[in-house]
Amino acid sequence: MGWNSWNTFGKAINETLVKQVADALVQSGLRDAGYVYVNLDDHWQCGRDEHGQPVPYPDKFPGGIKALADYVHQRGLKFGLYSDAGEKTCGGEVGSFGYEAIDARCYAAWGVDYLKYDYCYAPADAATAIQHYTTMGKALRATGRPIVYSICEWGERQPWLWAAEAGGHLWRTTGDIWDGWANHPHGGPGIEQIGFEMQRGLEAYAGPSRWNDPDMLVVGMYGKGNTSGGAGCTDAEYRTHFSLWCLLAAPLLIGADIRGMTPATQEILSNREVIALDQDELGKQGFCVAKRARTEIFKKPLLFGEVGIGLFNRDSREAHVSVTGSDLRIRGRYHVRDLWEHVDRGEIDESGELRVDLGPHACAIFRLVPTE
Ligand code: GLA
Numbered sequence: 001m002g003w004n005s006w007n008t009f010g011k012a013i014n015e016t017l018v019k020q021v022a023d024a025l026v027q028s029g030l031r032d033a034g035y036v037y038v039n040l041d042d043h044w045q046c047g048r049d050e051h052g053q054p055v056p057y058p059d060k061f062p063g064g065i066k067a068l069a070d071y072v073h074q075r076g077l078k079f080g081l082y083s084d085a086g087e088k089t090c091g092g093e094v095g096s097f098g099y100e101a102i103d104a105r106c107y108a109a110w111g112v113d114y115l116k117y118d119y120c121y122a123p124a125d126a127a128t129a130i131q132h133y134t135t136m137g138k139a140l141r142a143t144g145r146p147i148v149y150s151i152c153e154w155g156e157r158q159p160w161l162w163a164a165e166a167g168g169h170l171w172r173t174t175g176d177i178w179d180g181w182a183n184h185p186h187g188g189p190g191i192e193q194i195g196f197e198m199q200r201g202l203e204a205y206a207g208p209s210r211w212n213d214p215d216m217l218v219v220g221m222y223g224k225g226n227t228s229g230g231a232g233c234t235d236a237e238y239r240t241h242f243s244l245w246c247l248l249a250a251p252l253l254i255g256a257d258i259r260g261m262t263p264a265t266q267e268i269l270s271n272r273e274v275i276a277l278d279q280d281e282l283g284k285q286g287f288c289v290a291k292r293a294r295t296e297i298f299k300k301p302l303l304f305g306e307v308g309i310g311l312f313n314r315d316s317r318e319a320h321v322s323v324t325g326s327d328l329r330i331r332g333r334y335h336v337r338d339l340w341e342h343v344d345r346g347e348i349d350e351s352g353e354l355r356v357d358l359g360p361h362a363c364a365i366f367r368l369v370p371t372e
Contacts (some may be wrong), residue, residue, distance in 0.1 A: 002037025007255025010226030039080030080114030086121030108143035137167020160205035220256035220265030
């Protein structure tokens with residue numbers, strides 16, 4: 001859980017922004033809700049010095065990366081960087097191919113805790129991708145510093161089959177998300193496509209320290225920023241996006257500018273009852289158990305026999321959604337807790353039913369807790 005610069009800021013990153021974001025994570029309470037990584041994406045690096053070491057843009061990062069990482073660490077946060085398994089990054093900056101050991105040692109010396117490793121300007125075949133990712137995975141391990149390794153080849157070579165063995169802790173399963181419910185007219189999957197369609201069947205590959213990554217959150221962007229360009233989403237859609245990502249046990253990397261959040265954005269991102277589904281230590285990825293017309297029911301098994309449930313309306317009109325104990329394949333009685341309304345909703349057993357009326361693209365999320 002944390003924040004990443006790409007969705008809103010793209011190229012326009014600098015050390016002042018990163019410091020303000022770190023401060024905002026602390027002041028808003030988001031850090032204490034679990035968002036601890038502050039990750040710089042592409043365009044921090046301008047080239048290499050005479051020893052082959054990566055160099056940040058001096059105008060954007062005059063204090064250097066180490067001092068910035070220190071600032072972030074002093075606030076109880078962790079610091080992440082971005083590079084690429086090819087000669088260049090997706091934005092055309094210098095990549096790490098051929099410099100993996102130097103780069104990994106340099107990141108460790110700077111105090112980097114997280115590396116997102118992209119796959120532009122690299123050969124398309126899976127065997128080469130596995131080799132490139134394994135080389136960096138080994139280089140990171142050899143530093144002796146624990147560094148979360150995020151593999152970003154957009155799900156094109158079925159990374160869920162090999163990325164953990166290459167050293168990865170998470171791997172993207174899709175192309176770049178854009179800040180919309182529907183897909184972008186010129187490509188780019190929206191929330192609906194990624195959340196409901198593109199993760200189906202991938203739950204078998206997720207578990208502790210090996211996560212499918214359906215890309216970063218667009219909650220709170222409202223059409224502003226690098227991966228926007230449209231009207232963005234409604235608060236109901238952002239709530240659905242966040243709920244789905246939590247039921248999918250997805251990494252939660254905020255992409256919005258958190259220095260000025262609306263109350264709705266703050267409320268969505270800070271909902272600890274929903275976050276607890278995402279962070280449940282059993283580490284199971286939720287999945288769809290029933291689909292009727294334009295409604296879907298998701299289930300996420302949790303620690304101690306508890307269960308996370310999502311009722312979703314994909315339609316743009318209101319819908320009545322119900323789920324039975326038999327849809328959920330539960331046994332025994334459970335207390336029902338409503339995680340957006342923060343109220344208890346009685347009990348359910350295998351012959352029981354839960355019913356809700358949902359607005360366009362809205363959802364209801366429950367936690368079932370065994371009564372004994
Ligand atoms: C790729 C990645 C994005 C982002 C950009 C940066 O498109 O998938 O998440 O990191 O590169 O250039």
